[in-house]
Amino acid sequence: MHRHRRWLQIIGALLALGIYAGSWHVVGIDLRKLVEPQAARRAQEIFTAFLTPEILVPERGAQRVEAPMRVPCESGNTPEAVGVGEGPRLFLPPCASPGARIRIRGEGFRPGSELVLRWVFAPSPQLPLGGELLAGRTRTDAAGRFELDVEVRPLLAQEGGARLQAEARWEGRWQVSPALTRTMELTLQTIFLALMATTLATVVAAPLSFLAARNITARGPAGTAVYYITRTTFNVVRSIEPLVVAAIFATWVGFGPFAGVLALTVATVVNLGKLFSEVIETIDPGPVEAITATGANSLQVIRYAVIPQITLPFLAFIIYHWDINIRISTVVGFVGGGGIGYQLKLWIDQTDYHKAGTAVWAIIAVVSAMDYASARLREAIR
Amino acid sequence: MAAERRPPQGFAIIPGLAYYAMGLRTLAGIWLGVSLTLIGLALWRGHLWLWISVGLWWIGTGYDVRRRFKGRRPRLWPAALVALIAVYGVGWEVTEIQPLAPFERFDKMRPYLIALTQPDLLTYPTERQIYRIPVEVPCTHPPAPRETRGEARIWLSADCAQAGDPLTLQGEGLPAGLSLELWWVNPIGERQRILQEGRPLSLQADASGRFRTAFLAPRAVPLGFEPPPGQSQTHFLELHAVRVIGGPRPSEALLEVAEKMGETVAIALLATTFAVWIAAPLSFLAARNLMGGSLPARAIYYAMRGFFNIVRSVEPLIFGIVFVVWVGLGSFAGMLALMVHSIAALGKLFSEVIEHIDPGPVEALTATGANRLQVVRYAVVPQVVPEFVSFAVYRWDINVRMSTIIGFVGGGGIGFRLSEWIRLSAYRQVATAVIGIALVVMALDYVSAQVRRRIV
Amino acid sequence: MPLIVDRLTKIYPDGTRALHEVSFTVDDGEFVAIIGLSGAGKSTLLRCINRLIEPTSGRVIWNGIDITAASPRELRRIRRQIGMIFQQFNLVKRATVLTNVLTGRLGYMNPWLSLLGYFPPSEVQRAMQALERVGLADLADKRADELSGGQQQRVGIARALMQEPRLLLADEPVASLDPVLAHSILRYIEELNRKDGVTVLCSLHFLDLVHRYATRVIGLKDGIKVFDGRPDEIDDRRFKEIYGQEAERIGG
Numbered sequence A: 001m002h003r004h005r006r007w008l009q010i011i012g013a014l015l016a017l018g019i020y021a022g023s024w025h026v027v028g029i030d031l032r033k034l035v036e037p038q039a040a041r042r043a044q045e046i047f048t049a050f051l052t053p054e055i056l057v058p059e060r061g062a063q064r065v066e067a068p069m070r071v072p073c074e075s076g077n078t079p080e081a082v083g084v085g086e087g088p089r090l091f092l093p094p095c096a097s098p099g100a101r102i103r104i105r106g107e108g109f110r111p112g113s114e115l116v117l118r119w120v121f122a123p124s125p126q127l128p129l130g131g132e133l134l135a136g137r138t139r140t141d142a143a144g145r146f147e148l149d150v151e152v153r154p155l156l157a158q159e160g161g162a163r164l165q166a167e168a169r170w171e172g173r174w175q176v177s178p179a180l181t182r183t184m185e186l187t188l189q190t191i192f193l194a195l196m197a198t199t200l201a202t203v204v205a206a207p208l209s210f211l212a213a214r215n216i217t218a219r220g221p222a223g224t225a226v227y228y229i230t231r232t233t234f235n236v237v238r239s240i241e242p243l244v245v246a247a248i249f250a251t252w253v254g255f256g257p258f259a260g261v262l263a264l265t266v267a268t269v270v271n272l273g274k275l276f277s278e279v280i281e282t283i284d285p286g287p288v289e290a291i292t293a294t295g296a297n298s299l300q301v302i303r304y305a306v307i308p309q310i311t312l313p314f315l316a317f318i319i320y321h322w323d324i325n326i327r328i329s330t331v332v333g334f335v336g337g338g339g340i341g342y343q344l345k346l347w348i349d350q351t352d353y354h355k356a357g358t359a360v361w362a363i364i365a366v367v368s369a370m371d372y373a374s375a376r377l378r379e380a381i382r
Numbered sequence B: 001m002a003a004e005r006r007p008p009q010g011f012a013i014i015p016g017l018a019y020y021a022m023g024l025r026t027l028a029g030i031w032l033g034v035s036l037t038l039i040g041l042a043l044w045r046g047h048l049w050l051w052i053s054v055g056l057w058w059i060g061t062g063y064d065v066r067r068r069f070k071g072r073r074p075r076l077w078p079a080a081l082v083a084l085i086a087v088y089g090v091g092w093e094v095t096e097i098q099p100l101a102p103f104e105r106f107d108k109m110r111p112y113l114i115a116l117t118q119p120d121l122l123t124y125p126t127e128r129q130i131y132r133i134p135v136e137v138p139c140t141h142p143p144a145p146r147e148t149r150g151e152a153r154i155w156l157s158a159d160c161a162q163a164g165d166p167l168t169l170q171g172e173g174l175p176a177g178l179s180l181e182l183w184w185v186n187p188i189g190e191r192q193r194i195l196q197e198g199r200p201l202s203l204q205a206d207a208s209g210r211f212r213t214a215f216l217a218p219r220a221v222p223l224g225f226e227p228p229p230g231q232s233q234t235h236f237l238e239l240h241a242v243r244v245i246g247g248p249r250p251s252e253a254l255l256e257v258a259e260k261m262g263e264t265v266a267i268a269l270l271a272t273t274f275a276v277w278i279a280a281p282l283s284f285l286a287a288r289n290l291m292g293g294s295l296p297a298r299a300i301y302y303a304m305r306g307f308f309n310i311v312r313s314v315e316p317l318i319f320g321i322v323f324v325v326w327v328g329l330g331s332f333a334g335m336l337a338l339m340v341h342s343i344a345a346l347g348k349l350f351s352e353v354i355e356h357i358d359p360g361p362v363e364a365l366t367a368t369g370a371n372r373l374q375v376v377r378y379a380v381v382p383q384v385v386p387e388f389v390s391f392a393v394y395r396w397d398i399n400v401r402m403s404t405i406i407g408f409v410g411g412g413g414i415g416f417r418l419s420e421w422i423r424l425s426a427y428r429q430v431a432t433a434v435i436g437i438a439l440v441v442m443a444l445d446y447v448s449a450q451v452r453r454r455i456v
Numbered sequence C: 001m002p003l004i005v006d007r008l009t010k011i012y013p014d015g016t017r018a019l020h021e022v023s024f025t026v027d028d029g030e031f032v033a034i035i036g037l038s039g040a041g042k043s044t045l046l047r048c049i050n051r052l053i054e055p056t057s058g059r060v061i062w063n064g065i066d067i068t069a070a071s072p073r074e075l076r077r078i079r080r081q082i083g084m085i086f087q088q089f090n091l092v093k094r095a096t097v098l099t100n101v102l103t104g105r106l107g108y109m110n111p112w113l114s115l116l117g118y119f120p121p122s123e124v125q126r127a128m129q130a131l132e133r134v135g136l137a138d139l140a141d142k143r144a145d146e147l148s149g150g151q152q153q154r155v156g157i158a159r160a161l162m163q164e165p166r167l168l169l170a171d172e173p174v175a176s177l178d179p180v181l182a183h184s185i186l187r188y189i190e191e192l193n194r195k196d197g198v199t200v201l202c203s204l205h206f207l208d209l210v211h212r213y214a215t216r217v218i219g220l221k222d223g224i225k226v227f228d229g230r231p232d233e234i235d236d237r238r239f240k241e242i243y244g245q246e247a248e249r250i251g252g
């Protein structure tokens, strides 16, 4: 007997070992992949970016004025500067000789901003894609003016001239980043997605759960059949993750939050249906008996003996599922179901990790808050 | 109600304040919360009706306050109704609900429902014999019947046709009961099945080896290869006589689903196992009753708690995309994603188990002069092991479900194939995968429920 | 309008024979105590009378109407005139006391209106009167589970009062209460019996209570009627017949 046990244990251990070895092989575990230089660099990049999510960005602005300049001048000497542009104005001679230093002036630019002058070449046989050449840098003064001497390079003569562009750039006040605004909007959408799904599911699951409650339905052969069919349906559908359903529904009703709502509704109906029916099965039969004895009909019995007993437990489960649905709705977007998930995946695919970090922190905040709130609410209604 | 204080009437102008003054603090809090929510929604969406509902909410609660002032029964439902309508109205808009879309676009869903009743499970190895009949497109001469002879005799009603022309095909001398398929091949070799009412036309030779069928010539002229006016191209009508040789074999999709389900379960198994071994020791650091004493201990306690809570609230799929960037596509990334989420989830549950142990044995062992590690080893661990195992099995259950979708973001397992099949509208393969998932998940669900019942 | 119970038999689906050919007649205004060991069939008998349990055979005739043959609709009309009180009170714990009392009136109300939870003011007033009668008017707005056991049973009586019953079935109404409360509850039932002339069928465990309140006793043993007479007729021999040879008589 004892020896028999031993053998069973050894066989069990070997079996477990085999299963684990197989799994290890199938999953392709390779810890080196985690620390390979390239992988490690990517990981570091992601995590540092996540720790510094994009919340505030400086307001950026730029002003640009440009004007053509011929090189060399037909007349040989450089004429007087003329002004071009409205608002910010740029003063430069219409043509210049190669090698000359010409004075460029500007006015009406944003005071105290960084100013870049560059030559912009049109496409030509030598420069098939066109090109740019830095001409000089300075800052505008407090009145928004600048003055800069610029050398007319030989390349300009080759091309017969170029457009001179003056660009003033500045960084203004810090403001809420577009990524944050987008994240907040999508987070709200996520919350509403979960809310709508939970509400719809409750409306459907509450009546269905009576069909899946043994003490209500399982009377007579027809009732018993209904009971088992409902039960089995709940169990089968429960085993399919809402994301699979969402992926299929996205082709049905089109990409967007509505597909997510429907998928979550289906998942929630079966989960709530099961939980609800268990609540109904464990009600106290006493009041049912008492109210039946007063001569009430069966609808009145349900209304006055069953419903008061199940309302609060139902509510607790509904709140709990709203919480779960918020978690899931953060990712239904991955398969086209709306909410924050789609944007998050997009940002990661575009390696915009700072923006992705914003979304991740928003998810953490919302999910934790809901987790806490739902626990407190469920305690309060007990 | 007798206990309610009666503030001056003027308070009714701000209902929340009136509730507060009446001593109904919870109600005052709820009033403030609802008001802020409604105003926030109105600011966000900017609809006039939302501002109106803010006003109505104010009026409705004010009405309730007045009733209370007059000592009548409270009546909050009108205000509550307004708030609900506003919230659900915004929800309806934000989630872009189109109640008719599921019906209008039902044709997109029907193939899935049909496929669920006929998943791609088996194939029969076949041998096909092909009869080719040339057809000129379009007609440049009056059409005449055309006959082909081989082992069988086949007649086509016309030797030339244009897309949409009715054609009749008949034959004799085929083996009885043989199934037949009709294909159309255009001059550049593109092959398409002949359809009837949107479904592939398939027929069978009768007991005497004859068949007869009518169909329409399909649109098959290749774009950019249209014949010049007055000339024609040669297309071919192919009759495939399909003979089944040998018994049923599992289809390619079935084999693939089976293999990938194995991988799915393996991912879940390893993720859970690793997570348990990592979370179990960490959870001791997150148990208040063990980490109560010194300041550093408390700091560690809060740090672990915070870590668990933050990581727990990030879905495994989000970790999935991060790990795919980190270690590349494949099961390893999926396993890591599930593992990290499970560590946090299990760590929290485990630490709660530890917090709820019977303090008696701890006290007793401490009294014998045992050090802290000894106390943990002999007074805490024996108490928590059964519940740890139970939670671990429960987690394994969740992880099996999760690992079926971790592939949606490139994390291996069945999800990867499934998402591809969904994208390609390979309905029958999708059905095979969905059924496979349902069977495996339900089976493991049952097993884990049994295991947990044994333990607890 | 007597209550005639004629060869009533109940066999549960699992084969247990809880009642076997029980017959008796109760005249108006009687206070009948039903006694017997645990499992003797007291609860089964009471529930067969208003068909909370379907009898296997036999008849129950009340007011000249055969209850056992009544259609569901008729049955509800009959039930609303038969009050019932339970050992476990059977109140809806999460509803208020007032709502619990009002549910006693459901059989008289428009079924659709009642589903909305609306009760006309006249009914609310009637409920308050019933609560006043059992001394609980000031607890009307409390939740039923906030009440003590004795108070809950008084709510149960008030619910039965709402039915304006002609017959009251009480299944061990005081078994969950201490002796002092037991007397106070039974006094309410006695008052109903004496003042309002309601016929009472009440199963009881303690013989002293039987002697104090009942005008007649029916003894059951293993589903068979073994005694039917006045309380003072129960002597030692009869006692042993009902309660078995080993039983010791205490009290009474």
Ligand SMILES: Nc1ncnc2c1ncn2[C@@H]1O[C@H](COP(=O)(O)OP(=O)(O)OP(=O)(O)O)[C@@H](O)[C@H]1O
Binding pocket: C012, C013, C014, C016, C017, C018, C036, C037, C038, C039, C040, C041, C042, C043, C044, C045
């Ligand atoms: N639903 C049921 N199914 C099967 N047998 C039952 C059922 N209800 C009661 N019985 C059996 O019928 C018999 C009579 O039960 P009943 O409840 O009427 O006894 P009682 O006299 O009220 O007992 P107590 O004093 O304990 O309440 C018992 O043997 C009991 O086990």
Ligand SMILES: [Mg+2]
Binding pocket: C042, C043, C044, C171, C172
């Ligand atoms: Mg009983």
